[in-house]
Amino acid sequence: DAKTTQPPSMDCAEGRAANLPCNHSTISGNEYVYWYRQIHSQGPQYIIHGLKNNETNEMASLIITEDRKSSTLILPHATLRDTAVYYCIVLNAGNNRKLIWGLGTSLAVNP
Amino acid sequence: DGGITQSPKYLFRKEGQNVTLSCEQNLNHDAMYWYRQDPGQGLRLIYYSQIVNDFQKGDIAEGYSVSREKKESFPLTVTSAQKNPTAFYLCASTKTRTGELFFGEGSRLTVL
Numbered sequence: 001d002a003k004t005t006q007p008p009s010m011d012c013a014e015g016r017a018a019n020l021p022c023n024h025s026t027i028s029g030n031e032y033v034y035w036y037r038q039i040h041s042q043g044p045q046y047i048i049h050g051l052k053n054n055e056t057n058e059m060a061s062l063i064i065t066e067d068r069k070s071s072t073l074i075l076p077h078a079t080l081r082d083t084a085v086y087y088c089i090v091l092n093a094g095n096n097r098k099l100i101w102g103l104g105t106s107l108a109v110n111p
Numbered sequence: 112d113g114g115i116t117q118s119p120k121y122l123f124r125k126e127g128q129n130v131t132l133s134c135e136q137n138l139n140h141d142a143m144y145w146y147r148q149d150p151g152q153g154l155r156l157i158y159y160s161q162i163v164n165d166f167q168k169g170d171i172a173e174g175y176s177v178s179r180e181k182k183e184s185f186p187l188t189v190t191s192a193q194k195n196p197t198a199f200y201l202c203a204s205t206k207t208r209t210g211e212l213f214f215g216e217g218s219r220l221t222v223l
Contacts, residue, residue: 034211036212041199041217041219042216042217043115043117043201043203043214043215043216043217044154044201044203044212044214045214046211046212046213049211087153099154099156099212100153101146101153101154101155102153103151103152103153104153
């Protein structure tokens, strides 16, 4: 199963876009890219996922490169409540059990 | 509102005691999972269940036990055989094996 690489920490000014990168160079054709976030001492929260195409929902946008080896999660207007650890995960289509959770990126949104 | 409820939120246990963590969901999800999270580490899978009366070991099942007698409930017992039980425990569920995970708020277990 593909692993992901994320920067350990990032900062972002409130109101600005937060762009969180993720490398998944060994991703295979049937593997999805999922993003979750975890606010301190709470359960992780699903944000968005994609396979090939860019995706957008009310929380964020997901940009996946054409070769699928990397992706970027975009929070268009970060708020203080977006301060959290963000996990990029590659999921083998057909088995949630195969999720490999790394350490994620700790995003600090500053006033 | 639908969701996953874990209880208790905080639990203290003496060494040698078993403790059971509750996980209940009203999302009508088929699959349920238990994860453990330690400081500075990612989530690790303890047990999972795809259907009632069936469950499978995850990556770190030793010292833990589960049951799945009802679709809504997936309790986790931390036994005295678990050598380092102090951790943050998270329960999750999905409608299908590929769907997004919905998590509870977690249970923090401390062994005194």
